[in-house]
Amino acid sequence: MSDPAPLTIDNPGQVASTAPPAPGRSRRLSDRGLAVAFISPAMLLLLAMSVFPLLWSLYLSFTDYSATRGGPANFIGFGNYTAILTSAQVHTRALTTLIYVIGAVGLQTVLGFGIAYLISRRTHGRGVLTTLFLVPMMLSPVVVGLFWRFMLDAQFGVVNSMLGSVGLGQVEWLTRQRTALISLIVVDTWQWTPFIMLIALAGLSAVPKYLYEAASIDRASEWFRFRTITLPLVWPLLLIAVMFRAIEAFRLFDLVYILTNGGPGVSTETLSFHIYKVAFLGFNTGTASAYGILMVLVVIVLTQFYLRYLNKLKEG
């Protein structure tokens, strides 16, 4: 009978090196080596596709570089950043984006939570209903934009046709300043309400049943139960969903490009759409890089505030 293995040792590496290798494994490949081998393709991809472009655009943001004009990238300090932050054009796009984010995410939150609440109260057909509600989320935004563009066409669109059948007049959904932005919000809401619904449904399913049972024994009203049990327990999860949607909505490009192309005029041009124009119409790569970096910074800063609030909520 061999001696029992010691519980502690002075030099753990020594024991690890003397341990017999697993069958079929190369003697030279340690666990760490194996881990590095597995991780390195993903790390290399991440470095090449994410880290490098980010650092490179950070560098370009301090230059007057243009991708088409070529030539050296002259260092101009914070020139691009100052120009962007003081530009009236950027302020207009920022306001449009803000209105869009608040409108779209607000509507999606109310509708998403409402639908989830109603579904959670059903005992039959929950799965089928949930799957059906998720369909819009699975479609490509370009496809969604294209068919909504047809549906909202003032002359031939099905929406105006339906309005006409109930005696209402034609609405210029995509070519009037107010209706164009509302149309964008409606289409985005149609597509992304299911996302909020899904997260809210997960939160609602996790609320312990015994709390409702206790409330029933105390003859608490439906509203009281919702206000004091359901909402407080689902709220943190809902806020995370709101954060994801807000970040997504903040960088909206595809729907604008397909539905309104930023029009009428520039009234539905979002920040992302404006960056696209700066980057590809004049190929002002330095300015576009600074613009992009500023957008990333805004998202990071706002997310930090948001996460702190969420942590406080948890601690509370």
Add this chain to the structure above:
Amino acid sequence: MRYQRRIGRTSVPGRKVRLATAAMLLVATTVAACGDGQDDDAKASAPKAPATIPELTKDPLTLSFIWFDWPPAQALEAFANAEYKKERPNATIKVNTVPNANWHDAMFTQFAARKTDFDIAILDSQHIGEAVTNGNILDITDFVKNNIDVKAYNPYLLAAYGQFPQAETGKRDENASLYGLPLLGDTWTMIYRKDLIGDKPPQTWDQMISAAEKCQADNPGVSGLAFHQANGSDAAAVTYNTVNGIYGGNLWDAKTRKIEGVLNDAAGQEAMDVLVNKMKPLTAKGSGNWFIDEVNAAVAQGKACIAFNWIAASGGLLDPKQSTLGSTREQILDKLGFATLPSQKTNLVPLGGMGMHVSAYSPTANQAEALNFMKWFERADVQKKWAAAGGVPSRTDALESPEFLNAGPFNQVYTDSVPRMRDMWNVPEYARLVDIENTNVNAALNGAKKPKDALDDIAKEQQGVLDSSNRKGGGGL
């Protein structure tokens, strides 16, 4: 014990090694991504093409074009493969297409990468300045001198599709360099309903508006006018520029590079007033985002009395399968008439169409084939065949040939319009200038801006673009 090792922190020297490796990887990625440093050595002007065509390869070769997706692109591929192959059996022609809205980006992002998957870029005439300044296309001045009969063309057509710096309207500077040759000529045609407004087309712009007004009043459900109003591509900008020209306005003073005070002078303001306050009320509700296809659809469905569209995009109007105006081409032509644009203070019409330009980044064998193709394409007999195949040629003899004039009811309109053409600005800043004009004219047409404010904003913003070349930072805003 092994578990402890796995989760234990790496020793300091180990961490340093890994950090150094990561840094080296990043540097290597950066160096690889930056390429061979061509950016720094990029020439400020276009490289020269050989004066004579180099020896052509006998190996199979695909000559690639890039254009936007519309009927002439398909017509070109079919025509070139049928005819050019008779002379060069080893060559295959491929016309790659992208949506119209992505056309500029698709070409210039590849130019930016200094690597193109096309050999011949079909550029809008206004793109030439940007491509030449960046050294993206070949200077073919010497090649043209040795291989092309320049006297066979209206001088302005040859200049519009190839010359840089831009020619004065109606002229060609014989000392200026050429960077392209005409592929497809084009201009606007007025499409009118003969059965609703009569056989004789309106002769002046005022008469045209009156005829449209009366037609709309007499025919409920049919709008008086249909024209381009969208804020993408150059749609709304071309519409305003056309009315501006007809009312005696100017887009800019090319010599002094002055736009403010020129574009928005009294003539410019009158043109904007006519467009927004007289023409727009005669269009269909919700037509504020219409471009080529929507205008054609309105005409084909009998929903417009008078419409304006590019000639090269009008062929589909005669297709009974796409029209409610008749079950045969003849029945459709009984109702539809095509005419040159009415005149008012001037008789200017917009110059459309595109030229062929050889990519500076194409392989040498493909560049040689591209030059050979261009020489072949500009031959008198080939231009007439191109006309018969549905193309719009540029040689005067082809424009006046029965092959062209009998090929479509709108071809005579093109031939008559050639001496009346005016182009937009052909400068490196074109893409931004046209975007400013597009968005502001679109805003005025859709009630988002007052016409005068829109025109003043266009002039101010465009002037800002032309003046901002030396600004440190914020270019493009």
